[in-house]
Amino acid sequence: MASYNIAFAAPEAPQGYGPSASKPIDLVHLARQTMGDRTVELEVLKIFARQARQCLAELSVADQDGRIATAHRLKGAAQAVGAFPLSKFAEEMEAGALDAAHMAKMTAAVAETENFINRLCR
Secondary structure, eight states, rough: GGGGGGGGOOOOTTOOOOOOOTSSSSHHHHHHTTOOOHHHHHHHHHHHHHHHHHHHHHHOOHHHHHHHHHHHHHHHHHHHHHHHHHHHHHHHHTTTOOOHHHHHHOOOOOHHHHHHHHHHTO
């Protein structure tokens, strides 16, 4: 690769590209889902952020069956966009972890994911 072209070249990755597991959104997964279209990625993430916030509101007032259904819906949406840490908490709630500790973890995960999305959209 020519040195004059380095600003536009992909970074070297000796072991290839993999999931960005340390981030609230796996951007590699999201890029695959959107075929690398940045505009679509941002639009999908904005929609997801609104949906996650709505699910959080529903979780706070729903009965047990409603919480399980909402957690299931959030889990699927989170997996679709690559929000795997949030999906994990939703899966735990779907499996019956409906206590205050899990609600606090879910709230923190939604906030972290939403903040990450907001930074990407700037």
